[in-house]
Amino acid sequence: MNRHRSPSPALALARKRLAFGILAFAASLSILSVKLVGLSTLTPDKQPSTEQVRSEHPVQRGDIIDRNGRLLATSIVSRALVAWPPQIDDVEVVAAQLAGALPWLSFEEIRQRLSLSRKFVFVARRLTPQDQKAVLDLGLPGIGLKPEDMRIYPYGRLTAHVVGRTKPSDAGPVGNAGAEQRFNAILSDPAQSVQLSMDIRIQHILREELARAMEYFSAIGAAGLVLDIRTGEVQAMVSLPDFDPNRQASMDETQANRASLLVAEMGSTFKLLTLATALDQGISSLTSRFDATTPIRAFGHRIGDYRGQNRVLSAAEVIIHSSNIGAAQIAEKIGATVFRDYLDKLGLMSRPALELPEVGHPIVPRTWRPLTTMTVGFGHGLSVSPLQTAAAIGALANDGVAVPVTLLRRAAPAQVQRVFSPETSDKMRWMMRQVVLRGSGSRADNASYPVGGKTGTAEKVVNGRYDRSKRLSSFVGVFPIAEPRYSIFIMLDEPKARKETFGFATAAWNAVPVAGAVIPRVGPILNLPTAGPDSDAWMQDIVPEPFLSQLFTDGEA
Amino acid sequence: MSTRTTAFWCVSAAAMAAGLFTVSDHVRDHKEQLAELNQLVLAERERIQVLRSELAYLTQPQTLEIQNARALSLVPIEADQLHRSSFLPARTANAPEPPRNRVRAGRDGDSISGLPTETPSRLSFSPSAEEWR
Structure with missing residues (x-):
């Protein structure tokens, strides 16, 4: 007597299908689990790390100081008014609105800049915080603010010939006269400063x-x-x-x-x-x-x-x-x-x-x-x-x-x-x-x-x-x-x-x-x-x- | 593998996954907080840089002179005001002892210049800088 009857073909097929379904489900779950673990633990941070912040400087250029530590040349972060002309529908309207917000810029000047057939243009540099707010309040599409280094000389004429000056470039300000030019390589590292022998009082x-x-x-x-x-x-x-x-x-x-x-x-x-x-x-x-x-x-x-x-x-x-x-x-x-x-x-x-x-x-x-x-x-x-x-x-x-x-x-x-x-x-x-x-x-x-x-x-x-x-x-x-x-x-x-x-x-x-x-x-x-x-x-x-x-x-x- | 064992591992895996997810979620929260703080640090540095520049600008010698003339009327130190102790004349051997007046606590009725001044001190700057010329 055959005590162990072989399963019917239909049942065997069902079991195979069930096993396949379980396997497919387990495999999907495994993939999802791996992805979940990866997302939750291995995703790189886009935010700056503490180490980055410690070493990072808000500006791209070092200071020049006098023999007593007085600041002769330094950089601060300024904002430039920039535009993406292809995104601007009506140049005349946008130029009129900007000229209203920034009275020191003429309508014609802005219109000319916005009419350039380029993807990106600088409209004006060195905007004051008030100017920046006025531009942002307009909420114009295709108009924005771009942070950039602004080199300033607190003592102006007094140290002009010794400290010199910089000119803007794609890589940031570059010295083109005086100590700014002579020590350009050192000053290009924002962590470095140059101390001069001069005494601002003398x-x-x-x-x-x-x-x-x-x-x-x-x-x-x-x-x-x-x-x-x-x-x-x-x-x-x-x-x-x-x-x-x-x-x-x-x-x-x-x-x-x-x-x-x-x-x-x-x-x-x-x-x-x-x-x-x-x-x-x-x-x-x-x-x-x-x-x-x-x-x-x-x-x-x-x-x-x-x-x-x-x-x-x-x-x-x-x-x-x-x-x-x-x-x-x-x-x-x-x-x-x-x-x-x-x-x-x-x-x-x-x-x-x-x-x-x-x-x-x-x-x-x-x-x-x-x-x-x-x-x-x-x-x-x-x-x-x-x-x-x-x-x-x-x-x-x-x-x-x-x-x-x-x-x-x-x-x-x-x-x-x-x-x-x-x-x-x-x-x-x-x-x-x-x-x-x-x-x-x-x-x-x-x-x-x-x-x-x-x-x-x-x-x-x-x-x-x-x-x-x-x-x-x-x-x-x-x-x-x-x-x-x-x-x-x-x-x-x-x-x-x-x-x-x-x-x-x-x-x-x-x-x-x-x-x-x-x-x-x-x-x-x-x-x-x-x-x-x-x-x-x-x-x-x-x-x-x-x-x-x-x-x-x-x-x- | 018995059903019990399978269930144990499944529950363990689920618990670990949940734990890992919770921990990583916390870490993410903290990282976001840290990133916000870091952004604040950067913004603060930017502000400090501006303040340093403004301080240098406001303490220009010319600006200080104008502010001084407006509010304080201080005058620059003159070379004539500076002396070396070695220039003080030596006290002669037979010179009388300088007066040793006792200083007492002030009382009602004392004149404002009540401290002993009857005998002038023999210590004086002489000759004057003008005489050296």
């Missing part, structure tokens, strides 16, 4: 005094520098006329940086370097005599003095009276090779390594003839920038050690070079102080921060010829001269004579008083110790009183 004082003098003497331009001669830091650099980097996209030629880009013959300030070289080489002493009775005729040229003494002068008197004849004779005695070597060591023969794109190349004579040596001796024939002059005179006072100038804050100079001996430096400090006490620099002096320096008035070269009516008046000084710490350079471009200056337009009357106004104001800010009752006692160690009569033969001793 900068303000220097600019204010220069602007006042420029207006008073109807000059076409002015430049000023304050350098820390021990570290080479530029604490202030002003060039006038300047520009507002917040408003002006480009600048004209008159607004170029006169402090570092302009190169010109600096005139009599160079005589300090001529005498220093002669002293250092033992070619001359302060008492050496030079015949300045009559102008020199050399190689077909005549070298004369501006206000000639018409007598034999000591080397010290050559500087005090700013004798071209005397300086030319000293330079001739030094010789071209040695003189060029010293000028080279002082950085006057090559482009300074200041961290700015706007730094001028000195104009060095191609062939250095004997006459060239003589003219360079009194500051003609070699064109350098105010920056180079201030740094070279700074080296003279800084114990004879040249320090490379920098726009970055630093505690100590990277590399220094001794150019003059300490003894030469001491004698030249004495000499510079004498120029202020007895010569053309008297208006730069003050009781608290005694100054030493030298004036220079050079005629500008126009169409290859010296123009007597166009002058560069300059003063380069060091303060406090007993313990030199800072050099100052003041230059006025084409200052005019005034009734109050008795018809004179020379540096003694216009550039020197600017230094005289700046130094007492910046001294307390620079935390300089004030001078005591015997502030000039140090000079006795250099040239004792009884020897003065050998130096000053005109009875002034």
Whole structure:
């Protein structure tokens, strides 16, 4: 007997179908489960992570700050008004509505932008929060706001030439002048900032005094520098006329940086370097005599003095009276090779390594003839920038050690070079102080921060010829001269004579008083110790009183 | 596999799935909260950046000078106001001792300048900066 009957074919078929249905259902459920698990656990987050937020910056560019952390250039997020023209049905209506919401934009201007056959256009940039709200309230299709970096310069004109400016690009703002251009690679990382050596307080004082003098003497331009001669830091650099980097996209030629880009013959300030070289080489002493009775005729040229003494002068008197004849004779005695070597060591023969794109190349004579040596001796024939002059005179006072100038804050100079001996430096400090006490620099002096320096008035070269009516008046000084710490350079471009200056337009009357106004104001800010009752006692160690009569033969001793 | 075992695994799987779903739902909620906070942080940073710029703009030396002239009339420190202690004249050997007046608590009827001032102090700044010139 067959106890186990085989199932009927119909039942077997039903079972197979049931099994298949269960399998299909299980498979579907499994797929759904896997998908559910995947969706709930493995879906990547589109929101920024905490790490991203920590590292993310609202802007694309780093800040520029001054030596005290003051913000000189920064970026904020601004919104631009943008449009997608294909999505706009009636350009006239939309343009009219936008012009109503943004009264500073004309209807015609908007209409033209919206009529462009492009997929996407910028209509206006830098919308204020009020403007943004007005646009959003309109709720116009095809019109929107796009966040973008906006570079701003809180101090505007005050720091324009040093900080520079940027231009917009697809990758964000790109530096195209000043520190913005020089440090563009660093600033492109928003986490990085650049700290400059300049002090905004010193900068303000220097600019204010220069602007006042420029207006008073109807000059076409002015430049000023304050350098820390021990570290080479530029604490202030002003060039006038300047520009507002917040408003002006480009600048004209008159607004170029006169402090570092302009190169010109600096005139009599160079005589300090001529005498220093002669002293250092033992070619001359302060008492050496030079015949300045009559102008020199050399190689077909005549070298004369501006206000000639018409007598034999000591080397010290050559500087005090700013004798071209005397300086030319000293330079001739030094010789071209040695003189060029010293000028080279002082950085006057090559482009300074200041961290700015706007730094001028000195104009060095191609062939250095004997006459060239003589003219360079009194500051003609070699064109350098105010920056180079201030740094070279700074080296003279800084114990004879040249320090490379920098726009970055630093505690100590990277590399220094001794150019003059300490003894030469001491004698030249004495000499510079004498120029202020007895010569053309008297208006730069003050009781608290005694100054030493030298004036220079050079005629500008126009169409290859010296123009007597166009002058560069300059003063380069060091303060406090007993313990030199800072050099100052003041230059006025084409200052005019005034009734109050008795018809004179020379540096003694216009550039020197600017230094005289700046130094007492910046001294307390620079935390300089004030001078005591015997502030000039140090000079006795250099040239004792009884020897003065050998130096000053005109009875002034 | 017995029915009981199958049921156990099914219930376990269902419980785990429910648990996983609940946990992931909570995580998603928290992530959304975190994202909102992160957005707030970014917005706050943007505002701080604007405030820093405004502070720099409002503290321009020229602006401060104008505000000072309008409200405070402060004057810049003059170099003449700064002195070094080493410039103080040394006290001579036979100079009398400076007065040692006792300071007492004020009483009714005291003049405002009631503290002892009868004998002036010998400590003074001399010579003046003007005389050094």
